[in-house]
Amino acid sequence: MTPLLRTPDASSGPATPEHRAELTAEAARLVDFARSSVHPDGGFGWLDDQGRLVREHPVELWLTCRMTHVAALALLAGDESTAALVDEGVRALRCRLHDDVHGGWYAAVGPDGPVKDAKESYGHSFVLLAASSALRAGRDGARELLDDALAVHDARFWREDDGLVVDVWDRGWTELEDYRGVNANMHTVEALLAVADVTGDERYRQRALRITTRVLGWAAGNDWRIPEHFDSSWTPLPDYNRADPGHQFRPYGATVGHALEWSRLALDLAAALGEQAPRELRDGAEQLFRGAVADGWAADGADGFVYTTDWDGSPVVRQRLHWVVAEGLAAASSLFAATGEPSYAEHYATWWAYAREHLLDLEGGSWRHELDPENRPAATVWSGKPDVYHAYQAVLVPRLPLAPSFATAIADGLLD
Template sequence: MREFPGSGGFTPDAEWLAAHRASLAAFAARSPDPAGGFRWLDATGGHQPDQPVATWITARMTHVFALEDGLGNPGAAALVDHGVAALRGPLRDAEHGGWFASLADPRKAAYDHAFVLLAACGAHAAGRSGADALLAEACEVVETRFWDGSLPLESWDRGWTETEDYRGANSAMHFVEAFLAAGDVTGDRIWHRRALDIATRIAHEVSAAHDWRVPEHFTADWEPDLDYNRDDPRHPFRPYGGTIGHWLEWARLLLHLEAALGAAAPDWLVADAAALFDSATRRGWAVDGHPGFAYTLDWDDRPVVRERMHWVVAEAVLAASALARRTGKPGYDRWYAGFWDFAVRHHVDAEHGGWWHEVTPGGVRASTVWSGKPDSYHAYQAALFPLLPLAPAAAVAVRA
C-alpha cells in the first residue's frame, strides 16, 4: 500500500461524525417538493428550477431519510413517507410498470431502478406505510426487466420493447449496493449471490485484467469499450476513461459483500478491495501535482477531467475506513485522515450547508460537470458508515 503523502490530517471522532451527519440531513431536508419527490438543490440549498424531479435523487434521499429515521431523527419518518409517495405515485409508470428517469424523461434506466430498490429497502426496514408494496414491486421489476442471468441490462424505452446496446459498470455497481440491502431486508440470499455475480465479472475479472483500472463502459456482450464517450469526457454519468471514485466505491462494496456472505465469501474479495484502493491512490491522488483525486484518467493514467468531485473523496473516506477496520493495517487510517482533511478544507460548506460538489485542482468552486448540490447521499454516508459494521446493510444496521 502506498503511504499517504503527508502528515495525515483531521481525524473526526464519533461525536463530530454524528454532528456532521445531522447537519447534512438538515440540509437535505430542504429538498422535498410539495408536489412530490425531492428536488435538485442549488449551491445555497434552494430548489434548482432547471432540473425536474428525478427518480435517482428522490430514491437516494428516501434512503438517507430512512437511515435518519433509524437513528432517531423525529422528522425523518415524514420525509420517508414523502419519498415513498412519489415512488408509488408520479415517478412510477402506472401503465407499463417501473420508474421513469424523471418527471420529464420516460426512459427506464438501471441506475434509477437500483436506487428505487435501495430506497424501498430502507423504507421497509423503517416500517413505513406503502413500503412493502414498493419493495415487492422494485424486486419484481429489477428481476424481470433488468437481471439478465448474471449481469444487468442498462436501460429500456417506456414500454419495455427496446433495450440499449450498452452495458455500464456504474449502474451494475449500484445494483451490488441495492442487492446487498435487499438480501438483508428480505432474508432472501439470492440477492447476495447476484451481487457476487456482478462483482466477480467487473471487479475480479475485468478490472484485474486491466491492472486494477475499472472499465466503465461495455458492449452489449460485456466487452470493455475503452473509447466510449472520448468526445464527451465530462458526461456526468458516463465519462470517458477511468473514474477513480468508482474504483474506491468498488473496494468498499467488496468488503460489504464479504461481510454479507460470511463463510460463503470467496477469499479474493479482500485482496481485490486492497488492490483497487492501491490503484486509485497510486494513479489518481495528486496525479497533476495538486492534492485530491482527478475525476477521470485515460488508460495511460493521464488526467482527463482534473476537477475534484465531492463524491469521489466521500467514497475514498469510506473505502479507507472499511479497509482499516477489515485489515487492521494502520496505513489506511492515515489515508482516512488525509481524505477527511481534504474534504473539510475543500468540499464542506460551513456557510450554506452540504458539500460543494466540484472544485478545481486549485480548490476553486466549479460547475463543469455538476451544478449546485444535487443531493447529500455520498457525503451523508461518509459521515455515517464509519460508525456502522460492514454488514448488515445500513438500512438494518441503524436499527440494531
Template sequence: MSDVTSTPSGGAGPDAEWLDLECRRLLEFGRRVIHPLGGAAWLGEDGSPDLGRPVHTWITSRTVHVYALGALLGVEGCTPIATAALAGLRTTLHDDTHGGWFGAVDADGAPVGTGKSCYDHAFVMLAGSTALTARLPGAEELIGEATQVFQQRFWDQGRGRVLDEWDRAWTAPAPYRGLNAAMHSVEAMLAVGDATGEAVWHDRAGRISEFVVGLATAYDGRLPEHFGPDWTPHLELNRDRPDDPFKPFGATVGHGLEWSRLLLHVEATLGTDAPAGLLEASRLLFDRAVADGWQVDGAPGFVYTTDWDGTPVVRARMHWVAAEGIAAAAALHRRTGEGAFAERYAEWWSYVVEHVRDAARGSWHHELDTTNHPQASVWPGKPDLYHAVQATLLPRLPLAPGLARAVASSAWA
C-alpha cells in the same frame, strides 16, 4: 482541523461524536427537498429547491434512503421527508401504464426521456429496502414492485449481470451495458437481502462482484465502465465528452474506490460462500485509485477520471469521490487492521473539512476545480446528500449487515 479529533481506532480523524453532528448537519441542509409535484427536488447551493429542474428518480430514491436512515437514527423531522419522497416514487415518478419508473419528470409532470434505466431502478430498490427497515408507510409495496421489476427486466440470470436500459414500454433492451449500473445494483441487492431476508439477492451481488474481480485483475485496477451487449469493453466511449456525469470516458477514480468498499461488504455478507479474491481486488482498486487519482497534479483532491495509462483526463474534484475514498479507507482498515488505511482515512477527512465541506451554507461543495475552489461544470448546486451522509455513517458500522440494518440494530463500532 480544530473541530475534528482522534478516532477510537487511534488514527487522526473525526471521532464518532463529530461524525454524528456532521450527519445531522447534512440532514438539516436538505429539509426543503420535497418538490411540489411530489418526489425530491434538485437542491441549490443554499439547500433551496431548484424547481426549474426535473424531478429525478435517482435523487428521490436517495432522498428516501438518506432520510429513512435519519429516521432510524432518531433525527427529528426525517420521517415525514422520507415518507413524502417515497410517495413521489409511488405516484409522480411511477409509470402507471407500463410499470417501473421514469428517469425523471418535468415541471408539468411529463416524463423526461424515453428510456428506463437499471441505475434508477437500483436506487428505487435501495430506497425501498431502507424504507422497509424504517417501517415507513408504503415501503412494503414499493420494494415489492421494485424487486419484481428489477428481476424481470434488468437481471440477466445467465450472465449474472444486469441490463442497463429499456425503452419506456419494455419492448427491447438497449445494447449498452454499464458498470455504474452494476455497481449500484450490488449496493441495492445487498440492502434488499438485508431488508427482506431473501438471500438470493446477496448471491446475485456476489455474481456481479466476481465479474468485477476479473476486470480489476485484467485491467490493473482501472475498471472499464462501458460495454457492448456481450460485455466486450468499449474503452474509447465518450472520449469526445469526457466529463459526462454518468458515462465519462476512461477510468473513474471514484468508482474504483466505491467498488473497493462494496467488494468487502459482499465478502462480509456471503462469508464462506463469497467469490475468491474479493479482498485482493479491493486492495488493488484502492491502491490504483490512490496512485492515479490522489493529489497527482500538485494540489490535494482526487481527479475525476484518467486515461488507460493513468493520465488524468478530467481533473475536477467531485465531492462524492472524496466521500467514497473515506468510506473505502475505513472499510479496508476495518477488514485488515492496517494503519496505512487509517492514515488515508484521516488525510481525506482533513481534505474534506478544509476544502469540500461548506461550513457557511451547509452540505458539501459538489465540485471543485484543480485549485479546490467551487465550480459547476458537471454538478451545479448541491443536488443530494447520499455520498456525504454515508461517509459519516459507514466508518462507524460493521461491513455487514448494510447501513439500514446496522443502524436499526445499533451495531455501532
C-alpha cells in the same frame, strides 16, 4: 458473532470519540440541508449552492430515491423529523414517478408528466435501495414498493446468463439500448445487499457476488482500472465518450471514485457472506484502492482526487468531485477495519482533513460538489448541491459494521 466494526482502535483515525462526535454532527448538518429538496409537486428536487430548490429542474428518479434512503437512515438513527421525508419519497415512487401503464419508473418528471420516460437500471437500483431502507424504517407502503421494484428487477434488468444487469429500456420495455455499463451494476450490488438483509432472500446476495466477481475480473485484467462501458455482448468500449470525458454518469476512461466505491462494496459483500466469501473479494478491494490512490490522489500536484484517468493512469478530467472523496473515506475506513493496516487510517485522516478544508461548506451548507484543479469551487460537471447521499454514507461508515448494510445495521442498534 461480534460485528466487524469499520472503526479503527481508539488510538487513531476514525476511532477517536472526538471524531465520532464530529461525524454525528456532520450527519445532522447534511440532513438539515437536504430538507429543502422536497418538491411541491412530489418527490425531491435539485438544490442550488445555497440549498434553495430549483423548481424548474425535473424531479429525477435517482435523486428522489437517494434522498428517501438518507431520510430513512436518519429516522432509524433517531431523527423522528425525517419520517415525513421518507413518506414523501415512498409516495412519489408509488405515484408521481411510477409508470402505471407499463410498469417501472420514469427517469425524470416535470409539471406535465414524464420528461424522460426511459427505464434506466441505474435509477431502478436506487428504487430497490430506497424501498429497502423505508421498509426497515417501518414506513407505510414500503413493502409494496419493494415488491414492485423486485418484480421489475427480476423481469427486466437481471440477466441470469450474464450475471449482470442490462442498462436502459424504452418506456414500453420493447427496445433495449445496446449499451451495457458497470455503474448501474455497481449500484445494483449496493441495493441487492440491502434487499438481502431486509428480506432474508439469499438469492439477491448471490447476484451481488456474481456481479462483483465479473467486475473484479475485468479490473484485474486491466491493471485494476475498471472498464466502465460495454456493448451488448459485454465487450469493453475503451473509447466510449472520449468526446465527452466529463459526463456525469458515463465519463470516458477510468473513474477513480468507482474504484474506491467498488473497494468498499467488495468488503461489504465479503462481510455479508462470512466464511463463504471468496478471498478475491478482499484482495480485489485492496488492489482497487491502491490503484485509485496511485492514479487519482494529487495526480497533477495538488491535493484532491481527479475525476477520471486515461487507461495509462494519466489524468483526463482533473475536476475534484465531492463524491470521490466521500467514497475514498468510506473505502479507507472499511479497509482499516478489515485489515488493521495503519496506512488506511492514515489515508482516512489525510482525506478527512482535505474534506474539512475544501469540501465542507459551513456557511452555504452540505459539501461543495465540485472543485477545479486548484481546489476552487467550480460547476463544470455538477451544478449546485443536489445530493447528500455519498457524504451522508461516508460519515456513517466509520460508525457501523461492514455488514449488515446501512439500514439493517442501524435498525439493529449497531451505530456506534
